[in-house]
Amino acid sequence: MAGLARYEGSTGATILSTADAILDPKPPRKPFQRPSRRALIGIGSALALVAAVVAFLVIFDWNWLRGPIGRYASAQLQREVAITGDLRVHPWSFAPKVEAYGVRVGQPAWARTIDPDPAPMARIQRIAIQIKILPLLRGQMILPFLAIDKPDVRLLRAKDGKANWTFGARTSDKPLKLPAIQRFVIHDGQLRVDDRQRDALFVGTVDAQERAGERGGRFVLEGKGSLNKADFLAQVTGGPLLNISPDRPYPFDAEIRAGSTRITAEGQVNKPFDLGRLETQLTVSGADLNRLHDLTGLTLPNTPPYRVSGHLVRKGLRYDFEKLSGRVGDSDIRGDLFVLTGRERPYLEADLRSRRLDFDDLGSLVGAAPATGRGETASAGQQVEAAQRDATQRLLPDATLQVDRVRAMDAKVSYRAETVNAPNLPLRKVSMELALDKGVLTLDPIAFTFSRGDLKGKVRLDARPKIPRTDVDLRLTNARLEDFIPIMSDGKRAIEGPVMARAKLSGVGNSVHRAAASADGSMTVVAPRGEIRQAFAELLGVNASKGLILLLSKSDKETPVRCAVADFDVKNGVMTTNHLVADTGVVLARGRGTINLETERMDFRIEGDSKKPRLVRLFIPITIKGPFMAPKIGLDPSKAVGQGGIAAALGSIINPLAALLPFVTTGEAKDADCAGLVADAKQQGAPVKVTQTTPAKPKK
Known part of the structure; x- marks a missing residue:
């Protein structure tokens, strides 16, 4: 009986303790232990360091870094760089912002061989840039904001190909690669491009901003002025930049007008904004293909007025103009071509065909003015040349060959005309x-x-x-x-x-x-x-x-x-x-x-x-x-x-x-x-x- 009583008593106690555990599942509390002195010292030191950093950032004068930053940039870019105004930093964000006022970038030393006292490469009233921290940790650079106020930029390329916009071993033909920018503003920009290799001089203005309109607004980058004394306008438009991502293509439209030359494009940057990877449907028209040299650097023949279209794909230093078709004078043209840059001389290779060649269009290749009678296609300048030819009764064309351009490019071209109109x-x-x-x-x-x-x-x-x-x-x-x-x-x-x-x-x-x-x-x-x-x-x-x-x-x-x-x-x-x-x-x-x-x-x-x-x-x-x-x-x-x-x-x-x-x-x-x-x-x-x-x- 006593044993039974003991069994019953222990069982009851077990049941009671189990019931207590069910009713109150919290484990029994351990008695409070005070942190050790060493731990308290560590915690206090960390808090003090954070407080010191915060205090330093609050009271620190960022202008003290203008000199070191300028000297470092000068050494890296191999030209004088200086921040003459305030340097402001706004660090309290996952997208910190930096503003620099009065930025000046000098010319490289070789520029003095062209101009003994050259103007600085760039004077900028204000640069403001913001960067997202979390994507940066994943290897992606996204700029929520980039603003450039009143830049005055002077770009220069010498006849030997040296360009002041290249730094170190980078070549001037290497495609520009920018991070994804979600708001981009250029306000009241002045730009001068003196390209002595192409004998091209552009003087004008550049602006970039978001413009309100249909479909929630558009981003517009615009440059206008004169190119070799002819009116020039370039405009690139795209959707709002706010939702841009490095993983999605960015569609754009572009239009360039340079004198009588007009270029329109509708395409996309496959990986914003790596401009070395893009594709577009391109249409080019103008009075003479030879005039494209100022824009492209390519040595193209003299022609009557033309209009050609095709699919342009850029892959680094290679441009493919696929399935091109159109007219040159009164002759149709079709085929494919590609251009390789980044070499001592650009290289062009083309396979071209015409179903019907108007024979007088061929004379333009050697400087002869095309026919100007009824139904013939000729520019205003070519009509004047034809009138002079008829007045002087001269047969052999006297147009001067641009030998510098012939020396500046390599090419291989195959051409066939299936039928010819030759009265x-x-x-x-x-x-x-x-x-x-x-x-x-x-x-x-x-x-x-x-x-x-x-x-x-x-x-x-x-x-x-x-x-x-x-x-x-x-x-x-x-x-x-x-x-x-x-x-x-x-x-x-x-x-x-x-x-x-x-x-x-x-x-x-x-x-x-x-x-x-x-x-x-x-x-x-x-x-x-x-x-x-x-x-x-x-x-x-x-x-x-x-x-x-x-x-x-x-x-x-x-x-x-x-x-x-x-x-x-x-x-x-x-x-x-x-x-x-x-x-x-x-x-x-x-x-x-x-x-x-x-x-x-x-x-x-x-x-x-x-x-x-x-x-x-x-x-x-x-x-x-x-x-x-x-x-x-x-x-x-x-x-x-x-x-x-x-x-x-x-x-x-x-x-x-x-x-x-x-x-x-x-x-x-x-x-x-x-x-x-x-x-x-x-x-x-x-x-x-x-x-x-x-x-x-x-x-x-």
């Missing part, structure tokens, strides 16, 4: 491969495909010397005379037959006209056979009886062309005839004369001998004189030509033909009707042997 020319296709390397421009090959025949060759322009040198080597093969000679009023051709030619010239000068005016070399045109209206053959020597009668009767009787040669030596821009002979079935015509490429005038005299007896043997020499654009054909009645020189004339043509045909084209030399000439010469006593038709040393 009075049987031109069907154009293709060329262009390479620009270290100041040497090469077109190889350059090819013009006619309805019958091809003109192919190579053009090389060496712009490395002070005065550039141009070398030209062009061949015309498989062509037909009738394709290049206008139809007569009766709807028939005056002459028909194959023609081949070659021009090999070299000249110095910074325009097409000046290079031609100094050219040396040779030029040869050969018609190896064919048919000519007998009336015109008779008039090659002006047979006053036969030729005029045939013309008046509108006779279309033809006579064969057995061989015709026009061979010139070119020296100092003057083309002098070596041989000018045409052998027809009825008349053998010989001539001599010159073409002056500097004055663009010609002076020829052509005499003919009849190959058949005539009742009236009155042959009067023909003269062709005057400018290229409007030569005059006349007669020289002072001397009538009699028959009797046929044998000598035939002898004069045989040997030159044998030497000249391989120079013009080896493929067609065997087709020339020289055998008949040799036979005639032997019959008429010309001092010629058949073996003389084999050239000893043909032209190269």
